[in-house]
Amino acid sequence: MTQRLTYLRESLKDLDAIVISQPENRRYLSGFTGSAGFLLISKDHALLATDFRYYTQVKQEARNFDLAEVGYEFTKHLPDLLAQMGAQRVGFEAHHLTFTELESWKQTAPNVEWIPTTSRVEDLRTVKSVSEIETLKHAVHITDRAFAQATDGLRPGTTEKDLVWAFKTALHTIDGRVPAFDIIVAAGLAGAKPHAKPSDTPIPEGVPIVIDMGALIDGYHADMTRTLVLGQPDDKFRELYQLVLNANQAALDGIRPGMTDVEADALSRSVIEEAGYGDFFGHGLGHGVGLAIHEAPKLATTSPGTPLKIGMAITIEPGIYLPDWGGIRIEDLIIVREAGVEVLTQTPKDLEAQIIPV
Ligand SMILES: [Mn+2]
The missing domain is CATH 3.90.230.10 (Creatinase/methionine aminopeptidase superfamily)
Incomplete structure (x- = not known):
């Protein structure tokens, strides 16, 4: 898992961080097998934000990630989490994130520059x-x-x-x-x-x-x-x-x-x-x-x-x-x-x- 993160970070030179929402990509990078959650990955940070159902499981499965306990309010916590990481230019998975989710992120974190990415993790997975x-x-x-x-x-x-x-x-x-x-x-x-x-x-x-x-x-x-x-x-x-x-x-x-x-x-x-x-x-x-x-x-x-x-x-x-x-x-x-x-x-x-x- 550590090597997978290293490879992903090498492909992030144009971004401060990336938010991973696609389920198989989330599992591939973190080892977390649960059905809900977001990864926030920068050069120095790896966070896994999820809800109460998975707090224990994340600690067991995703040892390279810090758990962010966000309940069902990921969007609300997003600006704080990105600020902690010092991330301004942030990638999202354009082939997975819904239009509605992106709109809510833009609204909650208006100072973040949201950059569409495609297939960054999928390419590694091949x-x-x-x-x-x-x-x-x-x-x-x-x-x-x-x-x-x-x-x-x-x-x-x-x-x-x-x-x-x-x-x-x-x-x-x-x-x-x-x-x-x-x-x-x-x-x-x-x-x-x-x-x-x-x-x-x-x-x-x-x-x-x-x-x-x-x-x-x-x-x-x-x-x-x-x-x-x-x-x-x-x-x-x-x-x-x-x-x-x-x-x-x-x-x-x-x-x-x-x-x-x-x-x-x-x-x-x-x-x-x-x-x-x-x-x-x-x-x-x-x-x-x-x-x-x-x-x-x-x-x-x-x-x-x-x-x-x-x-x-x-x-x-x-x-x-x-x-x-x-x-x-x-x-x-x-x-x-x-x-x-x-x-x-x-x-x-x-x-x-x-x-x-x-
Ligand atoms: Mn077949």
Whole structure:
């Protein structure tokens, strides 16, 4: 945590202080896992202002921060806190703070010059530390095990909601965990919607079943997608599955540090485009993952062209979605390493392993 503060302070040369309101950024910098509070950080000070519910917890979790007991009146105390820090030019998180909050801060602290900042902490969060990677590996490992356990019970008559419940049960029984996000189980036509909601309908045989799930471990999110089929798939499934798998593998084989987010996206996209399905891969190749399920960087055609760095944790999830047929997506979680990528996800993805015998 100390090093994270040091890095942030290095990026604050143009400011006297910054107020951090974004929850994952607050946790990342301070270690505080509570749901409310603001960080005030200057060159010499690190304050965590929160309410009565968290006074004890802050002392236990955020040892590098001084607790400011502000109750539910942070805005009222803000001028005093900033004056104590000698801060005149103060940054705020423009992508998180609401317009209403900023207006109230301006009113209460009229002599402060409020400077919008974006992504200062998010940029730091993209490169994971050794301990963050260990936590992500744990999350992926539990995800792999829960996937195997839950899909073992998949048989004719199982509904999408049954399977969601089986994943939740497995996460709980294996390691006392909960899902990192709303689990997706989307069979047949529903799978053509990348973020479909599970239904009460029994999963039919022979159609693709898109399953997107992950475990949440100590604030870190695992994210995996596999596309199974109950009974024998048709030739179209075999053809498209292999195509998406080839696209997934092309990215795993081709990604290197220094390559841009756009170039990484193109590794998979070009495989799908060459086969004539480019229009049916309508989302980005992947996203950073960590304290948030979706965080920087984003791998997409519309990304800014930022180079990938060693230590980034990213999903690789090409997909093809045909509205009159269904969807196929294969998603792994990787770490960018010096010579390529380390694939954390271990759940098998060869075609035969996706076929559940009936
Ligand atoms: Mn994902």
